[in-house]
Amino acid sequence: MNKDLTTSNLHRRNILNNNYALEIIYNEISFPGIMFESKYRFTKKQVAEFFEIDERTVDRYIEKNKSEFEESGYEVLKFNRLKEFKVAYVNDTNVANIDESLQKAPSLGVFTFRAFLNIGMLLTESEKAKLLRAFILDIVIDAINQKLGGNTKYINQREEEFLSSAIKEHNYRQEFTNALDNYVEPNKFKYAQLTNKVYKSIFKEDAKEYRQILKLKNKESVRSTMYSEVLDLVSSYENGFSDFLKNHSEKANRKLRLSETNTLYDQFEHLTNSIYEPLREKVRGLMASRDMAFRDALHEKLKNYITHLTTEEFDKFLGEKSLDLEDRILNNIDVFKRLKDR
DNA sequence: GTCATACATCCGAATGCATG
DNA sequence: CATGCATTCGGATGTATGAC
Numbered sequence: 118m119n120k121d122l123t124t125s126n127l128h129r130r131n132i133l134n135n136n137y138a139l140e141i142i143y144n145e146i147s148f149p150g151i152m153f154e155s156k157y158r159f160t161k162k163q164v165a166e167f168f169e170i171d172e173r174t175v176d177r178y179i180e181k182n183k184s185e186f187e188e189s190g191y192e193v194l195k196f197n198r199l200k201e202f203k204v205a206y207v208n209d210t211n212v213a214n215i216d217e218s219l220q221k222a223p224s225l226g227v228f229t230f231r232a233f234l235n236i237g238m239l240l241t242e243s244e245k246a247k248l249l250r251a252f253i254l255d256i257v258i259d260a261i262n263q264k265l266g267g268n269t270k271y272i273n274q275r276e277e278e279f280l281s282s283a284i285k286e287h288n289y290r291q292e293f294t295n296a297l298d299n300y301v302e303p304n305k306f307k308y309a310q311l312t313n314k315v316y317k318s319i320f321k322e323d324a325k326e327y328r329q330i331l332k333l334k335n336k337e338s339v340r341s342t343m344y345s346e347v348l349d350l351v352s353s354y355e356n357g358f359s360d361f362l363k364n365h366s367e368k369a370n371r372k373l374r375l376s377e378t379n380t381l382y383d384q385f386e387h388l389t390n391s392i393y394e395p396l397r398e399k400v401r402g403l404m405a406s407r408d409m410a411f412r413d414a415l416h417e418k419l420k421n422y423i424t425h426l427t428t429e430e431f432d433k434f435l436g437e438k439s440l441d442l443e444d445r446i447l448n449n450i451d452v453f454k455r456l457k458d459r
Numbered sequence: 460g461t462c463a464t465a466c467a468t469c470c471g472a473a474t475g476c477a478t479g
Numbered sequence: 480c481a482t483g484c485a486t487t488c489g490g491a492t493g494t495a496t497g498a499c
Binding site for chain 2: 482483484487491493496497499
């Protein structure tokens with residue numbers, strides 16, 4: 118996938134919000150900052166020297182992208198905080214020569230490591246920035262893979278909510294297939310057809326397209342790769358339609374043909390359209406955005422829903438609280454048993 | 460004399476605008 | 480895109496003033 122950091126705000130954010138990638142990048146490039154207020158800081162001068170550009174060039178970029186940089190941690194220090202920064206600067210062992218003019222500066226623009234990377238992603242005139250970008254793109258994919266032992270395919274399972282959603286979904290799925298057994302005439306395509314209809318209602322793709330986008334192998338199950346929010350919504354659709362099907366079959370006092378069932382689903386979808394709309398919108402956004410960031414997968418039909426992930430999202434799937442499914446089952450064995458016996 | 464305070468001046472960084 | 484210039488701001492520095 119072509120990710121041009123200089124022009125894509127989305128891709129920049131997806132890297133800058135990923136603390137795990139930032140940590141690795143910091144450790145890999147030898148550009149130590151000055152520790153100040155528990156963050157590594159760099160003066161404008163240091164940044165300019167790193168990228169081998171004029172300080173004025175840095176100025177221009179700050180001017181143009183002020184809000185983006187400020188969001189990444191760029192700020193102008195004054196008064197007391199500036200005084201403290203100067204102390205930290207002087208005491209820092211990484212700083213070889215103490216700058217005379219800095220000592221007298223009444224205000225000083227300071228970058229965090231994030232803001233430093235941010236400007237590096239935008240600088241088109243620096244050869245070093247170009248190298249840095251290439252390096253970042255390699256590192257970020259590696260960082261996620263490394264964190265997950267090389268498997269982003271099941272990153273959806275690392276989140277706290279996944280397990281309970283998956284179990285609930287499993288139960289609703291059973292009701293759904295039971296309903297198809299009880300109220301629809303035997304037909305070997307019925308499960309697949311109706312399931313695809315549910316998928317298309319929710320995220321516009323059928324199982325086959327979804328598999329291609331996520332590069333799933335034949336044996337790998339589609340649902341095991343879905344995020345908890347998607348599973349919850351699938352549950353809702355399956356549960357809702359099971360009921361709908363039951364009512365119509367009982368009213369007609371017979372099993373329905375597959376074609377009737379398909380028509381019935383279209384009715385169901387039409388009727389529930391506005392009810393599900395908010396959840397569907399949310400789920401589409403989550404799914405498309407996460408798959409872009411984590412799995413490097415583009416859901417073409419959902420591309421208008423893609424946004425950058427927040428730091429919290431990265432934490433949720435990569436952070437302390439995220440776990441392999443196996444660990445999660447062990448940690449939640451009681452919950453697991455309770456849900457299973459329902 | 461010294462100490463605190465008020466005021467004036469100077470300087471450098473940031474910022475904005477203009478130019479080559 | 481680099482450079483030059485003017486403006487603004489606030490810290491640093493210096494000076495004057497007055498109380499004790």
